[in-house]
Amino acid sequence: MYRTLIFLLLMVLWVIFSGQFDAFHLGLGVLSAGFVTWISSDCWFEDRQRGLGARLTEAWAMAGYTLWLSWQVVVANFHVLYLSLHPRSLELLKPRVVLFKTTLKSDFAKYVFANSITLTPGTVTIMIMDDQFLVHAISRKTAEALPGEMEARVAAAFDNHHKEEAG
């Protein structure tokens, strides 16, 4: 039942994106949707017990977080532009590797946090070891800002709904 739903969802996406209704293209769609369902349907919804309401709350929190993150991405790009075009950019760079502990619990929240760190000004996640984050920061200022406001926002948007998985 669950797999059929995932397959249908993928198939609808395929039809929308392909816009071709002949047997060949639909056949390709069935093959690829089937393959993706086969290899990955288990990872789509880890916890299938949660209701629609909880999912919608999560989607809403995610939308808010995405907006905030988009703004951070714009800031990050101006930062890179400034650093790379500055005549003495080597003097502005003070790279360092930072290790810190995160309070985030769920894997998904950690994943979002790691990708957000990479997308925002002056920091790139090197690796996650359980609850330790290894981050490369391009200057002292960006290093000191870690984990900071972003971790709180990720926790508010993604971790609260996973409290039952904590520990």
Add this chain to the structure above:
Amino acid sequence: MILNLLSVVLIVAGLVFFFGASVGVLRFPDFYTRMHAAGKGDSLSSVLILAGFAVQQLHDLSLGSLLVAAKLMAIGVFIALTSPTSTHALMEAGYDDGMKPWGHGKGGESQ
């Protein structure tokens, strides 16, 4: 006219950020700092350029052109999701391989 202007502004902004990223990749001192430039410069500039293309599509407003615009934006979403993941994979590979970060230590080499 206004659509054209908006689309050109978006595409040019994307190109400026791409330029910054490329210059950064060339000028920054080591592997890690170059990844900073490559990883961040890509995402926003590609999304901006794709948004410019999408705006071009809106000249004749129909279901078909809206669909094309939506597909273009979907590409942008996939880039935004995969770009940091690949940056992170490269960084981890470099770190595992014992790459030393560049610093302001003596001799300008690793600290």
